[in-house]
Amino acid sequence: MTKVSIQQALALRQEGKLHESNRMFCILAEENPNNAVIQSECGGSFDLLGDERAAIPYYEKAISLGLTGEALLDVYVCLGSSYRVLGAYDKAASVLQKGLTIFPDDPALHAFYAITLYNLGEHKEALTRMLTCLTDTSTDPRITAYSQALAFYAKDLDKVWS
Missing domain, CATH: 1.25.40.10 (Tetratricopeptide repeat domain)
Incomplete structure (x- = not known):
């Protein structure tokens, strides 16, 4: 089995292959449950697909794992926006x-x-x-x-x- 990398998943995102990128991020998130960056990127991959409900747990986990800097800022924006569009x-x-x-x-x-x-x-x-x-x-x-x-x-x- 080929090892999935965050770079591959991000490259697919850049190419507009959002479903494929999301599948890779889901694999990465499962394989790296304590990696805040991967959790936030997985949330973002769901967000890009318009599935805010699926994105929320990943964003919350990224925060709880101690995400920092610009990535943390982006997660706060995305998590707040996701809750808002769902009416919460x-x-x-x-x-x-x-x-x-x-x-x-x-x-x-x-x-x-x-x-x-x-x-x-x-x-x-x-x-x-x-x-x-x-x-x-x-x-x-x-x-x-x-x-x-x-x-x-x-x-x-x-x-x-x-």
Whole structure:
């Protein structure tokens, strides 16, 4: 039997062969149950197939195994997003908040958290967070021209000047 490698699975992903890549990652995850990177990549392979429900346990395991750095950041975004698309908004919020305690300046975490807040009915906080994310990260000249005003309004969306 041919030994499966993470490089082969990633190469298949790059080639758009997502099902084949997923099969390889499943084999790797089973053979390497204590490898956080492989667990996160296996979760990602399910996510790319649109099977967020199958991705969640792999993401959770990767976190519990001590995944670090950029890979951990990506897992928090993907796990929170997966819970959100499945309608588990409270779990999504919890995961994204935890991610934000570790990576407080990450715009993707803020954006996904804003979407989740919207789903939870917290529309004002969601729009405030999204506007802040927009003004903090956009390089579009039309946004940057108004970034001070947008940031100012984001602090008090309900204020009316008479």
